[in-house]
Amino acid sequence: MAECGVAPYPTQVLSGGLCPAAFAVLSKPEDGSIVATAFSYFPYNRHSTYKRSAWAGLVAVRKDMRGRGLGAFVNALVLKKAVEEMGAERVQEFARTSNIASCRMIEHCGLSLRSDVRSGIAQPAEAASFTR
Secondary structure, eight states: GGTTTTTOHHHHHHHHHHEEEEEEEEEOOTTEEEEEEEEOOOOOTSSSSSTTEEEEEEEEOOOGGGTTSSSHHHHHHHHHHHHHHHOOSEEEEEOOTTTTHHHHHHHHOOOOOOTTOOOOOOOTOOOSSOOO
16 A cells, blocks of 8 residues: 555554454455555444445555556445445545546446535645645
8 A cells, every 4th residue: 555655544443443444455366466455444433423434445556557447446345345244324435636547436436526525634734645
């Protein structure tokens, strides 16, 4: 994930230690090397109106494997896990409007992009973006 420009979440979140979580990982059969990943979890607490809404993302595809639809495939796998295995009633995923590849992947997986929804992360002004 880090090689693809995605900053990973804390181990407790990725492992499902804090809340239900799912990973989808694709590897090359020849050598077992990881070529694509995606992640989903429930970010809202049990008191939230959105407690049954899963978040999906952290889709990363190794540079030499891009352009083959692997991002959409691994993303679809994690969306399926969120709904079927974790019981999500809704799934949300975010992408910068300037990240055309991610926007297309999200739509390809059946989700709708909404221009009326915004998201942000507080960080120091001089900090570099942690995603593309």
